[in-house]
Every structure is written in C-alpha cells, then in structure tokens.
Amino acid sequence: MRPAERFLAACRNQPVDCTPIWMMRQAGRYLPEYRSLQERYDFLTLAKTPELAATITLQPLRRFDVDAAILFADILLPLEAVGFDLRFVPQVGPVIDHPITRAEEVARVQIADPQDQLGFVLETLRLLQQELHGKQALIGFAGAPFTLASYAIEGRSSKDYRKTKCLMWEAPQAWHQLMEKLAETTLRYLRAQVAAGAQAVQLFDSWVGALSPLDYTTYVLPHSRTILDGLKETGVPVIHFAVGASGMIERLAAAGGDVIGLDWRIDIGEARQRLGRDHPVQGNLDPMTLLAPQQVIAQRCNQILQAAGPLGHVMNLGHGILPDTPVENVAFLVNTVHTLSREVPAGSSTSTQG
Amino acid sequence: MRPAERFLAACRNQPVDCTPIWMMRQAGRYLPEYRSLQERYDFLTLAKTPELAATITLQPLRRFDVDAAILFADILLPLEAVGFDLRFVPQVGPVIDHPITRAEEVARVQIADPQDQLGFVLETLRLLQQELHGKQALIGFAGAPFTLASYAIEGRSSKDYRKTKCLMWEAPQAWHQLMEKLAETTLRYLRAQVAAGAQAVQLFDSWVGALSPLDYTTYVLPHSRTILDGLKETGVPVIHFAVGASGMIERLAAAGGDVIGLDWRIDIGEARQRLGRDHPVQGNLDPMTLLAPQQVIAQRCNQILQAAGPLGHVMNLGHGILPDTPVENVAFLVNTVHTLSREVPAGSSTSTQG
Numbered sequence A, B: 001m002r003p004a005e006r007f008l009a010a011c012r013n014q015p016v017d018c019t020p021i022w023m024m025r026q027a028g029r030y031l032p033e034y035r036s037l038q039e040r041y042d043f044l045t046l047a048k049t050p051e052l053a054a055t056i057t058l059q060p061l062r063r064f065d066v067d068a069a070i071l072f073a074d075i076l077l078p079l080e081a082v083g084f085d086l087r088f089v090p091q092v093g094p095v096i097d098h099p100i101t102r103a104e105e106v107a108r109v110q111i112a113d114p115q116d117q118l119g120f121v122l123e124t125l126r127l128l129q130q131e132l133h134g135k136q137a138l139i140g141f142a143g144a145p146f147t148l149a150s151y152a153i154e155g156r157s158s159k160d161y162r163k164t165k166c167l168m169w170e171a172p173q174a175w176h177q178l179m180e181k182l183a184e185t186t187l188r189y190l191r192a193q194v195a196a197g198a199q200a201v202q203l204f205d206s207w208v209g210a211l212s213p214l215d216y217t218t219y220v221l222p223h224s225r226t227i228l229d230g231l232k233e234t235g236v237p238v239i240h241f242a243v244g245a246s247g248m249i250e251r252l253a254a255a256g257g258d259v260i261g262l263d264w265r266i267d268i269g270e271a272r273q274r275l276g277r278d279h280p281v282q283g284n285l286d287p288m289t290l291l292a293p294q295q296v297i298a299q300r301c302n303q304i305l306q307a308a309g310p311l312g313h314v315m316n317l318g319h320g321i322l323p324d325t326p327v328e329n330v331a332f333l334v335n336t337v338h339t340l341s342r343e344v345p346a347g348s349s350t351s352t353q354g
Helices: A003-011 A032-040 A043-046 A049-065 A077-081 A103-108 A120-130 A145-154 A162-170 A172-195 A213-230 A248-253 A268-275 A285-293 A293-306 A327-343 B003-011 B032-040 B043-048 B051-065 B077-081 B104-108 B119-132 B147-154 B161-169 B172-195 B213-230 B248-255 B268-275 B285-293 B294-308 B327-343
Strands: A069-072 A086-089 A094-095 A135-142 A199-204 A238-242 A259-261 B068-070 B086-089 B093-096 B135-142 B200-205 B238-242 B259-261
Touching: A003 A135, A003 A199, A003 A248, A003 B294, A032 A043, A032 A049, A043 A049, A049 A069, A049 A120, A049 A327, A069 B248, A077 A086, A077 A145, A077 A172, A077 B003, A094 A145, A103 A172, A120 A135, A120 A172, A120 B051, A135 A172, A145 A162, A145 A199, A162 A172, A162 A213, A162 B077, A162 B285, A172 A199, A172 A213, A172 A293, A172 B043, A199 A213, A213 A238, A213 A248, A213 A268, A213 B268, A238 A248, A248 B248, A268 A293, A268 B147, A285 A293, A285 A327, A285 B161, A293 A327, A293 B093, B003 B068, B003 B200, B032 B043, B032 B051, B043 B051, B043 B086, B043 B135, B051 B119, B051 B285, B051 B327, B068 B248, B077 B086, B077 B147, B077 B172, B086 B172, B093 B147, B119 B135, B147 B172, B147 B200, B147 B213, B161 B172, B161 B213, B172 B213, B213 B238, B238 B248, B238 B294, B238 B327, B248 B268, B268 B294, B285 B294
Parallel strands: A069 A135, A135 A199, A199 A238, A238 A259, B068 B135, B135 B200, B200 B238, B238 B259
Antiparallel strands: A086 A094, B086 B093
C-alpha cells in the first residue's frame, strides 16, 4: 500500500498492510534543518510564508517513512484572524496582548473568512498537494474552540485555566457566544483546508483536560460538535484529539470525529473497549519514550500495537515530539512500527477483515 | 452521627446519615489565621513544631463543620529523613539541593526511622488526638513512592518528569532499589502515624498521572502495593489518591486502598462503575469551582452526590484548595454537601443499606 492509502484506510477501519504512523510536531524543533530555518526567520514568518511552511512540512518526510505529512502552522493563527493580537515570545510561547477580560468584550470577536485572513495556510496546502503527489497523506488541523478560547481569555498558556473557567461559570451566555464564533471560524477554516488539498484534518482540543466531564459536556461539547458535524460533508476523516481527557473519551467521541486521538495516560486497548472496538483510534506513545533506550521504545511500541490491534489504529505519540528528541530514535520508531505490525497478521484480532 | 463516625462509616461502605466531607489543604493559605502564622514562621518551622502544626490542623475545624481533620505537614518531609536536603523557597516551592543525578547515587538513600527522624509529626498527631476527643476523624498522610522519587530526582516540581522517567527506563534496577527504600520508609511512617492516633491515612500519589498505565504497572504499582498491603494490619481505612490518573483508576485500586481518591477529571459515577459500586471513593469537585458563584457550587455538588450515591462516598475536592479561595464559599460547600445528602434517603440507590 502507498503510505497515504494506508493512513486513510486505518482512519476508516479498513484493512492495512501494516499500521500507519505520523507524529504530532514531526515538523519541528528536534530537526536540525528546522532549527537552521528558525535562526533566520521568526516563527510567524515561517508559519505565514507558504514556501517556508511547505518546506518545513516536508522536512520529516525526507528523513522518515512516515505515512502522512502534517501541515506546519500553529493552532492559534485563527485567533489573529478573529481579532486578537498574537505574538510568539521566545522562551514564553504565544502571547495575546489584549485578551478578553470581561464578558462584554466577547462582542469584539469576529468570525473569520479563512480565504481572506488565513489564505497563506491554504496556499501552503496547495503547494504541499503538488509536492506530495498523493504519496503521503496530507493532514490539516485546527485548535478546538475551548483551546482557542482559553488563550483568548488567559492571554498565554495557563497552569489552571482560572480566568477561562471563571468566565465560563460567571457569564455562560457570553461564553457560549464566544464559543459559537470560534466554532464557526474553525469549521470554515477546516472546510477551506480540505478544499485546498487536506486529505484528513485533526481537531486539537489540547487543553480541555482541565475541565470536569460535566463542564466539558455543558460548555464545550456542543461547540466541538458544530465543527465535527459540519465537516461530515467534506468526506475526509477527522481526528478528534485531546490531552488529559482519559476520563471522558466517550464524551469526545459523542462530540464527533472518525478517529479519537489519545494521549499516553490510558491503555489503548482499554480505550478501544470503552469506545467500541470498531471506533478508530490514534496514539498513544509517551513522547518522552523517544528519549529512552531503543529497547524500551520497541517494547512500548509492541505493547501499543498488540493492545490496539491491526485495524483502525493510526500510530502516533500521545502529544508533540519533544525538542531534544534524538533524530535516530524517531527513525527507529517509524521503522519499528511498520516492521512489528507487518508481523501481526492483519485482522487477526477482529472479524471485519475483508 | 458524630463527624468521625460518619467519615469512617463512608470509608467502609457503611450507612451514613449524610455524606461526610473534608478538603485537601483545608488547613492552608486561604485562611487568614494561617497566613498570619505564616508571616511569623517559615514553612518548615510550622510543619516541625508540633504545637504550631496542631493549631494549623485545627483552624478549619473552628470555622467549618468538616468531618475530618487532616494533619498539617508536607508530603516531602520523609525525603529529609532519608537523606535529602529539603528547603521551601517562597514562590518556587520545595527544592532538593542535591537530587539524584546518576543511578549509583541511589545507594546513599537511607531507610528512615520515623520515631527518630519524623517524631515531630507523631507528636503533632498525639496532640491532635487529645484535642479532637474523637469528634472529627484524624487523618494522617504520606506521599507515595513515585511522587517522592520524582522530587528526589528532579530536585523540584517538574512539568514533564523527564529525569525521573529517564532514570526509570535507563536504570530499572536502581529505580526499583530507590522505590523499595521509599516504600519501606513510607510504610513505617504511616504505621507510626496510626500508632500516634491517625484514624485513617491517605497515600498521595500526586504526580503519577505523568506515567502511561504500562509504566505505572511496571515501575510503581508493586511499591505502592508494599505500603498498602502493609497497612492492612493497622485496621484503619486507607485512601489512595492520584491526580491525572483517570485512565488507570483500576490499576490504582489493584495496588490497594480502601478508598480511591479521584481528581475532577472523571465522572464519579462512571468511576464507581469501573471500580465496582461497592468500592468506596473520595472526591471529586474541581477546586476552582470554589471561585465560582455559589449557584454553580451547589449544582456541581448535587451532580457529584447524585452520581456517587449515598454509600461509600467521602466528599472532597479533586486536589488541594486554591490559596485565593473565598472562605465563605468553603463554608457554603460544607453545609451544602451535608444538607443535600440528607435529602437523599440513605441507601436509596443500593441494596446494601442496613
């Protein structure tokens, strides 16, 4: 199978010759060729210049036999498009200079037109589509509304999401208005990404693990569902990923997504039991494992492949690759996943094998 | 029922007149009377002076109708007893000056004699036992071996537990030696706390949520089990608490503990289904909820009480009280839990009511 075909088949619970793999942040700081670009351009220039963003997206594909390319961009770019001042501060990360501090300020948030305001991302995807010729799958992505809202309110990454939760509890009407605007923007953005060539998209709800399941269901789920329902008409597989949400994967699945992305804090076999064995899943190696001896990496891979089974599983890390990850361990992981999963007869643990 | 009786009955899945409540860090910085002591003494002086530690332990009981007193101490005090230099740095928290950096250094870790090296904690418990006259339950506690080991290796609180995980993976034999020493120290410490008057103890595995379930099972569970098995002969209820471990509560229960302490990232009703309805649980209100309007606090309490049911549930927060929590909201929470749970006929959702 060609890598793109393998990845898309796994997302649809169809038979594969071996388990496909890609890694969150596979285009990033652990690669010397990325760091050398980073020395010459600031982050927003890299993300907003289609030729540079496409080059970075392709860097890991020149080194590793990954089955998919993930667009190089940032989950917060749409915040700029809806009216926030976004900066990337070295050693700090993204900073929003004028975050929402009162419920009334939600009125100033716009719904973005992605063609107009995020056109550079769409152009990057068009360039990538030409370069890839359909060999590796091209994955687009966006941040989910809770994750966007938490940056819009906190102004930067937060340990406890205090301001976000307080606005949510104290001004639920304003909260829902904000989430509706962010959901509508995100839906338009992801549809435009598919129109520009993305063959799958991932919705990152990176910080939603800060919430109780009841708060998730009340304040977040309806808005994530708007996006996930609205993407069905595109026909491409949608991966719905959250961190720290092991207690509510059923709720994530209820919000939608063809594939549920898991972090490493759950046994992938137990997750499949809870979701129903036919529900495709992605994950779930602890990114820190790539700093361990290769013997440990291989053991962990094997355990995940055995627990997940050969159908409906996209191998990935449970979160992004760490900046000091040895490049040779990434190559080892990719090869190990393909080799070990070829040894397991496809469909051996299920009855839906064609 | 007297508060102590109510708390102990809930820990043993026996009928109660209403749901008992205590709160992690109920003796702490949100109380003005604690802050005024903090202005006069540094943290280690407060923790190591039995009269001061007992006074602080009792402060919340003078304000609120909580059902238990939790010893004022710190989970890291045993690290000092086993040979580490422990300091508390304002704005930073606990710091270990010479953490373990190589596997060979595990040899320098001692097994502590709690009578000798942690006698001030035992004296605090004896003072408290006299003061409480058995009205409120007296809870002792200790940090679990993984949480202690992570401080011994990282030297301070960590975002990703990188050094800890790397030692664990690269030098498993040294890791297990370290964990055995910490488990033996912790077991002796908790047995001594019971002998000094603790009527229940809580084992805090605060940071174990950083691990995958497989790593937990391989590197941590056997050592937590040493402690939890070894405490059975004391006859007192043991609460086994972890944060961020929603994906592996069954494994925590397999390690042991009469009561499983839950953070807020799981529905308490779903947790009881997974653990078996008869397994007592503690939790699980998001501590941030105490900063919300009282109407929200009451709604969240009600949902937890309904989902948990009236038997085998100790109400608590999912983690410690935040320093800027309004005192009046704590009083509101305690009263609301007692009032709402009195309205639910005890035993209404189970068949084991006497």
